[in-house]
Amino acid sequence: MPLQLSPLPAERFEEWRSAARQRVIDGNRASGYRIGADAVDFADAFFAELLPDGLATPTVRILRIVDEHERELGTLWLAVGEHKLFLLELAVEEPLSDARNDDVLAQILAIASDRGVARISAPLFPHDAAGHALLEGRGFEVASIQMVLEPLPVREVPVHVDVVPMTAERFPRFVAASEKGFADDLVASGRYSPEEAAAESHRQLVAELPEGVETKGQALFTASVDGAEVGILWLGMRVRDGRPHAFVLDIEVDTAERRKGYGRALMHAAEREARRLGADSIGLHVFGFNTGAIDLYEQLGYRRTEESLLREL
Template identity: 55%
Template sequence: MTVRLTPLPAARFDDWSAATRERLIRLRQESGLRLGDEAVAQAGQYFSELLPHGLDSTASQVLRIADGAEELGTLWLGANAGRVFVIDLALTVSPSASQLDEIVAALRSIARGEEASMISIGLFRQDAEGHRLVDGRGFRVASIQMLLEPLPDRAVADHVVVAPMTEERYPRFARESEAAFAEDLAASGRYTPEEAVVESRRQFLQELPEGLSTPGQELFTATVDGVEVGILWIGMRDRGGRPHAFILDVEVAADQRRKGYGRELMHATEREARRLGADSVGLHVFGFNDAAVTLYEGLGYRRLEEQFILDL
């Protein structure tokens, strides 16, 4: 193996950090994941949290990728809880397939040294070289961030009634939604079953600290002829200074699937987003949920960022 990953020389840190900050901002803005100052703030947060002391920081490391005398780019890595995270991969040339193989082999070696069980890398849709790296080398899509913008003018079918969730219905929704999310987190491979339960509980309490009364949270049930067929949970966000609707949970009852109700719930999301002043809808979907991805893309949602995982 001739490709080596070695620490970035200290003399290059200032130039690297300026270029990387600019790259992180540009990728987020061009993808649509973050707009304007939001992308700038997120990039700044990465540096302040992961490289507070520059190259002397312990939370992450910056490496130079080289094949002999030829520099291929740089790699910013973090490690936590048995996982190695590729924070940024910046390739200055287009490596050959064999060089990409060696980069992944070197990553595996680093991960083994960290006693990690997986390598994780997030890639924006326009990152062609990053996708070349993961393609065909054992990585799988763990999760996808998607966006619908602008909102189409689509109505909910008359026979599907999507109305605000009642206080009586909420406790069962809370139990089932939290449990289902924990199962999905574990199935994605990003968390152990035990970790998934804790993370699901944390996120649920963060989003709904006051239950149905939590400001900015909209919960609904869908019924047909008085029979419940699904639920919908929308959290309102700010995106580029504009209201943005984010789908936190959408579920069709197990005995009501394959009847088109999932599509109607998505149409209801568009209706409610417009009512709340939003002109975009975002969502997160786990990579294993092929049916949901197909539905969303068929409705016009586009992929912004994909999280890939390599199990070790």
């Protein structure tokens, strides 16, 4: 007899919420994505946003996973967005067998079909064994990865690329190219339609750079070799566990200048600039299809702190 997914009783919601909140905090801290008080603040904001009306929130389903003997094996947290079903958490006391994972996924797919969504998205920490066991090998692909490098290494490497602050004259061309490039990447990742991607890219760029190249907490650079521009670098300063943290918002090597080591040189420059700005860690986001960049970042010592998996339906 297959497993059954049944709604969580209302009287159990507060108990589940408290335990799930702690799992989110512990998961962030264990992965290094968010640490210290940041993990607590994120968890509280996360639950406030996704469960404003508790179990009555119409876009959310908290489901018990029950076996043929009416024994509860764990819980499943689903949320429905526009054209997408989010698998937010699978919490089980013991690992599920392959057959049971097949069964759980089949029922998730049935829910997705009933809701008319086009894809399923699932955020996973690297150490989430139950989540990986459920999704890997079952049609999901890595859509995006969050990575962090800490502490910042001191590298004795020759500097053969000149990286200097971007000028106000150069900024408009950067904005146009960066906005289009990010929108194209969002479409290629399978997460957005072209129209949605264009709007999201514009929204994020305006939010990050309201004062253009002079925006406080943003550092933009151009890179050149022998006087010829070869790429750009954009760092945004953040606060991580109360300490300055740099985030690579954009890095690009001109198409004609690739495979010459300039990407690695720009990443080295990012480390130097992050340290100059007072940071002792640096993070970035990379799309799953960009395997060359992922390989470079891992060679430089970046580690994965969270992945987003996606399955098209």
